[in-house]
Amino acid sequence: MADFLTDRLSNLQQAGTYRELPGTRQGIDFWSNDYLGFARQLHETGLPNVSPAFAPTAPGSRLISGDHDEITSLESRIAHFHGQPTALLYNSGYTANLGVLSCLPRRGDTIIYDALIHASIRDGIRLSGAAARRCKHNDVSDVARLLAAASPEGERFVVTEARFSMDGDVAPLSDLAKVCANAGAQLIVDEAHSVGLDGPSGAGLVAALDLQEQVLATIVTYGKAPGASGAAVLGPPSLREYLINFSRPFIFTTGPRPEQLRGIAAAYEQLRYHQTEARARLAVVVERFCTNAFYQHIIGPGSQLDGPIQLVFPRSQGDVIELERAVLADGFLIKGIRSPSVPRGEERLRVCLHAFNTLEEIDGLCDSLRRHLERHM
Structure with a gap:
């Protein structure tokens, strides 16, 4: 009944790109x-005692039954840790990137993204409807060239990872921020592999370079060095309110459960002290x-x-x-x-x-x- 699936999988096996769970x-x-x-x-040791205990909410999105003051309080503590005005929690780094890139840029806008950017960002770019332009890896001059060639009618966005997941190198964030400021473009940074490693207490490269006011959206992911799960998008208050109103992966997703919130809170305790x-x-x-x-x-x-x-x-x-x-x-x-x-x-x-x-x-x-x-x- 589904022979076409077997045929497609067979093609992967022949090409040597077939994936299997280990x-x-x-x-x-x-x-x-x-x-x-x-x-x-x-x-090995279990979650340390973290306060508050995070009361359970009725299952549902945060816009209906899945919200609680304790979640908002945790988001405020997250923002403070990273030197940012606000934070908004997502269930994973993938949905955070998807949620940001699918709604911030719109048709008529231009996105310039690093050639080695993560798949979750690429998927968000596809959903946005904006014109997408790939730049050479960590090449600031190529970013400047593409910004100059982009249509002046819409907004322009530059997207990069701070530390690249498959190549392990670091983006020239300070230079990218200057190029974006000169061109009136918006910078978005995925800190999945830099949070926990870089910056004060592992606050990330954006914090290490004091670029919080020059980066529109910073995505921090907890499934890497912090040792938890979930993600947060950091930025100005207008960004948080915009995502609450336009980001479909946030709007239509069940709110975080107490166990996940406790894990995130414990991760920040670990970062702060260890x-x-x-x-x-x-x-x-x-x-x-x-x-x-x-x-x-x-x-x-x-x-x-x-x-x-x-x-x-x-x-x-x-x-x-x-x-x-x-x-x-x-x-x-x-x-x-x-x-x-x-x-x-x-x-x-x-x-x-x-x-x-x-x-x-x-x-x-x-x-x-x-x-x-x-x-x-």
Whole structure:
């Protein structure tokens, strides 16, 4: 009855891009986004006591039965932590990006987005109806060129990640903010992989660079370094009210449950009191990996990244699949990234480092990578 589905899946398998759920895997974690180890700690010790206890609401959207003063109070505390006027909670980073990009730009507007932007932002852009222009990765001059060529009739938006999820590098936010200010354009920043790592107590790169007033919308996600779930959109009061009135993923979604709110509140407690120490441990782990990987010819000169995401490039897409399986067999949980998640020809092993990884684990991973890479050369 649904043979066309089998045919389409078969095409993926033949192309080497078929995805499968991994299920339970035993091994040393080098693939999760739990960079600071907060999620692991919460799993082992449970949620700390956080106040308030978050009373349950009747199931429904926040515009009907799913709202509560405690939610608004938590949003105010979130905004204060990031040095922002307001915050609005979403159920996930994906729906936050979808909710912002699908309603802020409109038909007649122009969106300029980085070539390596996350899929959730691309989906939001498609729903907006605005003209979309892709710029070269982290290329400020290309952004300026595209802004100058955009129609002056509508609004113009520039969208970037702060730390890029698949490449691990950092956007030139200060320069982008200047270009946007000169052109009268609006800057939107996805901080999914920078919140928890960068800025005071992990408040993010926008806060670190004191750009809050120059960025229209900052999206912070809790499923990475903070070790929780959900997301928040930070910005001026007019942005919050606009999203409440126009953002369909917010309007038509059941409000957050007490468990999720407690997790978010606990994440901010962790960031406030433990981020500095965890970030310092992570820096030691990153340095150890970069040093070993360079001397063992796993990565080349200049390939080391200043952060927990490190990249290892084999020769081909087929090599990525084989290397992933070989390293997994050695007991190291690692993920090969293929197209369409990354451009074809740029397939890579994505190594996620954590504050809880030991130096012995780093050395073992590097030994495994070296042995299997040599076999493919």
